[in-house]
Amino acid sequence: xxxxxxxxxxxxxxxxxxxxxxxxxxxxxxxxxxxxxxxxxxxxxxxxxxxxxxxxxxxxxxxxxxxxxxxxxxxxxxxxxxxxxxxxxxxxxxxxxxxxxxxxxxxxxxxxxxxxxxxxxxxxxxxxxxxxxxxxxxxxxxxxxxxxxxx
Numbered sequence: 224x225x226x227x228x229x230x231x232x233x234x235x236x237x238x239x240x241x242x243x244x245x246x247x248x249x250x251x252x253x254x255x256x257x258x259x260x261x262x263x264x265x266x267x268x269x270x271x272x273x274x275x276x277x278x279x280x281x282x283x284x285x286x287x288x289x290x291x292x293x294x295x296x297x298x299x300x301x302x303x304x305x306x307x308x309x310x311x312x313x314x315x316x317x318x319x320x321x322x323x324x325x326x327x328x329x330x331x332x333x334x335x336x337x338x339x340x341x342x343x344x345x346x347x348x349x350x351x352x353x354x355x356x357x358x359x360x361x362x363x364x365x366x367x368x369x370x371x372x373x374x
Contacts, residue, residue: 357374
């Protein structure tokens with residue numbers, strides 16, 4: 224059986240990156256307010272670990288984005304599909320990523336997608352590459368994490 228996984232990304236501002244990547248990928252920002260309410264009711268967390276994002280309670284140290292078309296667990300409301308989890312860490316990004324995402328948009332949409340992602344706060348880091356039947360542009364998210372807009 225295949226293993227279910229999420230991709231975790233260290234960052235300074237998890238809510239900013241969750242919002243960026245949700246827009247970049249057609250995902251939704253995950254609403255943790257239900258989980259938070261249950262944890263507060265049980266006395267398992269305090270207000271000190273919380274903040275408010277878009278009028279909802281959220282964890283200070285992490286945010287997430289998920290595929291809205293994936294099935295969800297009826298008990299927890301958590302997605303059974305792909306998730307990106309952004310977790311706050313104290314150290315800044317200093318070197319190139321060892322793992323990155325490729326957003327496959329089709330060769331005809333690469334330029335328009337790069338422009339759209341720049342408008343969201345992404346940064347173009349390379350010219351367009353055309354090698355071995357593949358085409359891509361290297362970009363950085365608002366914290367400089369590299370990713371590719373790919374054919």
